[in-house]
Amino acid sequence: MxxxxxxxxxxxxxxxxxxxxxxxxxxxxxxxxxxxxxxxxxxxxxxxxxxxxxxxxxxxxxxxxxxxxxxxxxxxxxxxxxxxxxxxxxxxxxxxxxxxxxxxxxxxxxxxxxxxxxxxxxxxxxxxxxxxxxxxxxxxxxxxxxVVDDNHQWDNSAALRTGWDKTVIYEAHVKGLTMKHPGVVQADRGTFAALASDPVLDHLNKIGVTAIELLPIHAYANDRYLIEKGLSNYWGYNTLSFFAPHQGYLEGADIREVKTAIDRFHAAGIEVILDVVYNHTCEGNEMGTTLSFRGIDNESYYMTGEDKRHAYDTTGTGNTLNVKHPMVLRMVMDSLRYWVEVMHVDGFRFDLASTLARGEDGFDRGGNFFATIRQDPVLSAVKLIAEPWDIGDGGYQVGGFVWPFREWNDKARDDIRAYWRRDDSMTAPLSERLSGSPVQFDHDNRPATSSINFVAAHDGFTLWDTTAYNDKHNEANGEDGRDGHDNNLSDNLGAEGPTTDEAVLEARRRRVKAMQATVLLSQGVPMILAGDEFGQSQDGNNNAYCQDNDIAWLDWDAADDSLIRSFSATTALRRDLGHIIDPKFARGDDADDRTTAWVHPTGRDMEEGDWHDGGLRCFAKRITTPGDREVMMIFNAGDAAEFTLPEGEWTKVLDTSADDPATQDAVADTLNVDWQSVVVLTQATKAA
CATH class of the missing domain: 2.60.40.10 (Immunoglobulins)
Known part of the structure; x- marks a missing residue:
């Protein structure tokens, strides 16, 4: 009718x-x-x-x-x-x-x-x-x-489905990656068109990236208090809409620009992962705005306190989305499926994921949100990554999530930084991280690719700045230095900030290359922050959430080619030596007889006392797989050291101390491992 x-x-x-x-x-x-x-x-x-x-x-x-x-x-x-x-x-x-x-x-x-x-x-x-x-x-x-039309003519409609053991993630910001790229058309910079341009795709292919993880692209609010300070919500963790893309990243008003960009990434063999914020919205607490959810049905969409007047906040943003409500949960699932089925993205990284798993008694790894995703035939098939913490009680949950989720592993970040900073007694912790952090992840049939290993991310110092600053320098944020982490595990190596001292610069380059190689050679899934492959600095700002300017935009003209060569050589080696990344955690009873040994610089196996030697700065991981090459990876955070090699002739295939780390040098008996470097050796396995 x-x-x-x-x-x-x-x-x-x-x-x-x-x-x-x-x-x-x-x-x-x-x-x-x-x-x-x-x-x-x-x-x-x-x-x-x-x-x-x-x-x-x-x-x-x-x-x-x-x-x-x-x-x-x-x-x-x-x-x-x-x-x-x-x-x-x-x-x-x-x-x-x-x-x-x-x-x-x-x-x-x-x-x-x-x-x-x-x-x-x-x-x-x-x-x-x-x-x-x-x-x-x-x-x-x-x-x-x-109102939009969902129709789109895709060139590459099939999902890539790159295996986790072959995945290298590049965390990037649509605007920050492209605003200063000299090869990108000026009018396109800051948009999806620039993001998927040939110069950007060529660079990502060159350095061996298989997936780009984009900081939030959902429409978000540019906070009033930031605008009044002359700043902006650069990162975008303040969602206004879970379906619409942020208008600032579009050249026009057509969301097909996003689809075209994703299509081009897939044609280049690169998956697209979205950083998504389903834990809160931009409306703030009860003293916030009425833009959408609050005025539609506040009691349903948001978690409230016992008195219902006040918002319940585990996110530090004023509110918490009530995913326990079936219709709110449906909205989130509809959003996720929309981005997979209509927009063709390949996965998601869930911001403050512990909030999404909160039940009546706190964190619940078997709660409705994750159970719903796990049983969903569409969503369970894409890449799923949890940021395993929030600011509420019991919110830190690294290792606490369930398959098929992978997790950001800040323990790997901290231990890798500390080892290369030459902190005492770090060989044992580093061996854990090189092994995929089994204490955290080897349970409930989870694979050895459960850990997302990183040494820098958008939140914190860039990798270069961990070698260039002892202290954070967040004055530009207008909070008198109160914001941002204080425990950065950084070391300026002799000068705070920029310097022309070549000895200091060489020390920084070596440490950066060594930390990159450690991440890439560890069990698990490596993630690099955009720009870390060439020495991007944020002038010591470790909380650039509000810096939509030269502080946070990648400075391509200042790229250090030696760092790019090192990163590219290590990702290429990771691909070539595919067997070093095992989807299973190493155990003594492995049926395939794959063995892992830890080697002391004197050539013998590491002993219990060696792991407690606070001054030991050099050791190696040796992997043997029948019928394939044997691999030994040496990690030397100290001064130059002589390393006694196992018998036979070895081939040195990577040396991060060199200007061009990729090599094919025959070595035997002993090897001089230069200071602050990673060396990888291979040897053909002897026939049985």
């Missing part, structure tokens, strides 16, 4: 469906569906092409199961819209409905316009408490949802 109310648009009840949420263009109109369990009335507001003029306000006529829906005839792809939701304004009982606030559809797959910060964006009267009610209209200050 079709009706035509006063707003002039026809509503066809026979075509209205609650089964698919969001705005879906079909059959000569749009089906709108929005979940709000406690609402009394839901209106969809249509806007003109500018997004500024409201052209109609249409009450969705049907509701079932808390899903309000209606089919509006005569409109289609490109329509701008938002919602107004009627209901009680009763903060003490968790309800914050305010019909004066235009609300963004949680399922909007494209946005038009940015947030214009104004007090009208708050549901209460700013300057008074949150129990007050603000009746100003917020529409003029809000972005609008845009």
């Amino acid at each position: 079709t009706t035509k109310p006063d707003h002039g648009y026809s509503l066809d009840a026979s075509l209205s469906r609650p089964n698919r949420l969001g705005s879906i263009a079909r059959d000569g109109g749009i089906n709108f569906a929005l979940f709000s369990n406690a609402a009394e009335r839901v209106e969809v507001c249509l806007f003109d092409e500018t997004g500024q003029q409201e052209t109609a306000r249409i009450a969705l006529p049907a509701m079932e199961g808390g899903i309000w829906h209606g089919f509006v005839e005569g409109i289609g792809v490109g329509q701008r819209y938002g919602y107004r939701v009627h209901g009680p304004y009763d903060p003490e009982n968790g309800h914050r409905f305010n019909v004066n606030k235009l609300l963004l559809d949680p399922y909007a797959r494209a946005l038009m316009g940015d947030i214009v910060w104004d007090d009208a964006l708050h549901g209460y009267k700013v300057g008074e408490d949150d129990l007050t009610f603000d009746d100003r209209d917020s529409a003029a200050f809000m972005p609008k949802g845009v």
Whole structure:
């Protein structure tokens, strides 16, 4: 049955469906569906092409199961819209409905316009408490949802599915990677077009990257307090929409730019992993804004305290998304499947993943969120990575997640930094990290590729800065140095910051190359921060979340080619010696007779007392696989040392102390291992 109310648009009840949420263009109109369990009335507001003029306000006529829906005839792809939701304004009982606030559809797959910060964006009267009610209209200050067409002609529609044992991850920022790249067209810089340009793809292929992990590309809010300080939310960990891409990364307004970029990455043999933030949104706590979820159904979308008025926060951002609610969980799953099935991404890294696993009694590794993903035939087949901590009680959970999740391993980061900084008694901890951190991950049938090994990430010092600064230098953030980590395990090697002292620079280069090689030669999955392959510095800023400028943008013109050669040589060696990365943890009863031995510089096996020798700075890992090459990896954090080799002739295939680390030198008996270096030797296994 079709009706035509006063707003002039026809509503066809026979075509209205609650089964698919969001705005879906079909059959000569749009089906709108929005979940709000406690609402009394839901209106969809249509806007003109500018997004500024409201052209109609249409009450969705049907509701079932808390899903309000209606089919509006005569409109289609490109329509701008938002919602107004009627209901009680009763903060003490968790309800914050305010019909004066235009609300963004949680399922909007494209946005038009940015947030214009104004007090009208708050549901209460700013300057008074949150129990007050603000009746100003917020529409003029809000972005609008845009109805999209999902059709796209893919060139490379098949997923790559690169094995974890062959994966090398490159953590990057869409804008920061491309803004200063001399080979990228100036007009494209900072966008997906630049990200997937030939110069960037050629570089990633050259250095052996198999997957790019992008800092958040979901639409996010540029925080008001940062704008007022002349800064911005550069990293993007403040999600506004879980479906729409961030407009600032598009040249135009067409989300097909994202699909085209992903297509080009796949053609280059590189997977695309998204860093996703499903633990909180940009609306903050009860004193925050009303942009979407809060005004749609605050009690359902957010975790609240016992009194329901106050937000429950385990993320440090003011709120926590309530993924325990089945419809909120559905929204997240719908978002994930959308990015896999429609946008063709290859995996996700979950920010503050411990929050997503919180149950009534704290962290629950078997909770609904992860159980739902594990049983999902689409999502369980892609790459899944957890950041295994949050700031709540019991939030640090490295090793606590379940297969098929991999985890960021900050223990590897810290132990690798400490070993190469020449801290005492670090040989035993480093051997753990080289072995894939079995104490953390060798349980519940988890593979030896469970650990994502890294020595630097977006949050903290760059790898170069760990060798160039003793202390953080975050003055540009405007927080008087209070922000950012203090325990950086760094060492400036004789000069704080930039220097022309060639001895200091050589020491820095050696340490960087050695740490890179350690990550790449360890069991598990290596991840490198974009720019670390050529010595990127952030001037000692270890919390560049708000620095959308030269501090955080990669300085390609200052790239150190010797570091690039070392990184490329080590990734090539990792590929060539594929058997050194074993999906199984090493055990004495391995059926394939693969053996791992730890070797002292004198040539004998490491003994119990050696692991407690605080001053030992050099040791080796020896891997033997029947029918293949034998490999010995020497890690020397100290001064130049003589290393006694096992009998026979060996081939030195990597020496990070050299300007060109890739080599094919025959050696035997003893080997001089230069200071602060990694050396890899191979030998053909003797026939039985």
